[in-house]
Amino acid sequence: MPADRSLPIGVFDSGVGGLTVVRGLMERLPLENIVYFGDTARVPYGIKSVATIGQFTGQITDFLMARGVKMLIVACNTMAAVAGDVVRKQAGEVPVLDVIEAGAQAAVAGSRGRAIGVIGTPTTINSNAYARRMHALDPGVRVYSQACPLFVPLVEEGWLDHPVTRMTALEYLKPVLAEQVDSLVLGCTHYPLLKPLLMDVAGREVRLVDSATTVAEQAAQTLARLNLANPGEQHATVQYCVTDIPLRFQTIGERFLGRSLGQIERVVW
Numbered sequence: 001m002p003a004d005r006s007l008p009i010g011v012f013d014s015g016v017g018g019l020t021v022v023r024g025l026m027e028r029l030p031l032e033n034i035v036y037f038g039d040t041a042r043v044p045y046g047i048k049s050v051a052t053i054g055q056f057t058g059q060i061t062d063f064l065m066a067r068g069v070k071m072l073i074v075a076c077n078t079m080a081a082v083a084g085d086v087v088r089k090q091a092g093e094v095p096v097l098d099v100i101e102a103g104a105q106a107a108v109a110g111s112r113g114r115a116i117g118v119i120g121t122p123t124t125i126n127s128n129a130y131a132r133r134m135h136a137l138d139p140g141v142r143v144y145s146q147a148c149p150l151f152v153p154l155v156e157e158g159w160l161d162h163p164v165t166r167m168t169a170l171e172y173l174k175p176v177l178a179e180q181v182d183s184l185v186l187g188c189t190h191y192p193l194l195k196p197l198l199m200d201v202a203g204r205e206v207r208l209v210d211s212a213t214t215v216a217e218q219a220a221q222t223l224a225r226l227n228l229a230n231p232g233e234q235h236a237t238v239q240y241c242v243t244d245i246p247l248r249f250q251t252i253g254e255r256f257l258g259r260s261l262g263q264i265e266r267v268v269w
């Protein structure tokens, strides 16, 4: 039976960061309803083991499938890197998109020099998921990866244009930039907020690949191809679900989303 086209798109992340993807979706697909899940009680995922992340990801997928969604988007790079197969297995017929597939495709398609840098959490970088995917798309591409664990807390602190963040970025990017990369993949939900600073540090000639906007574009194409776009014309709704009390999510989330969040539901497993 074809899916109900008015069902929401399920978007999930370890916490607040996936709101960069929601923002991209709201701009690209304003008529689509969204249910967002942020596992705020267990964030951060980026320093956790593959087994733990796999287990948490399975629980979140089950939750969203039970709610009823027509598509799932793994907004968290860390989950996409190590647990994408868990999501696809549990999602069955429901199409699954993720930021790593979208980011890797956009990076390879737009790289003229075929030298690409990737930055992300330690778990994402250690998994080598971006490099593997990019090599599958273009075996000749050279990929240089760098974990940037301090970026997540700096962004959550709101230090988007702060001397400490600038010094940290210079230190992290030094080895990657030394390889003359022409593109830099922002392989973590939080990094799009650092775009102006990273552009400064990397230089204007380095193209920044934002997985959040590229996955929104893929979502639009996939909904059109599968005839799943919402036919309604009324204002779309976004339902936010989190696993801890919503206060911090609400405050930081407004910065990520660029607008106020509205109703937030606390999920108790």
Ligand code: DGL
Pocket (backbone or CB within 6 Å): 013, 014, 015, 017, 018, 043, 044, 045, 046, 047, 075, 076, 077, 078, 079, 121, 124, 152, 187, 188, 189, 190
């Ligand atoms: N959402 C994570 C990611 O994109 C960053 C935050 C975390 O470590 O949980 O990798």
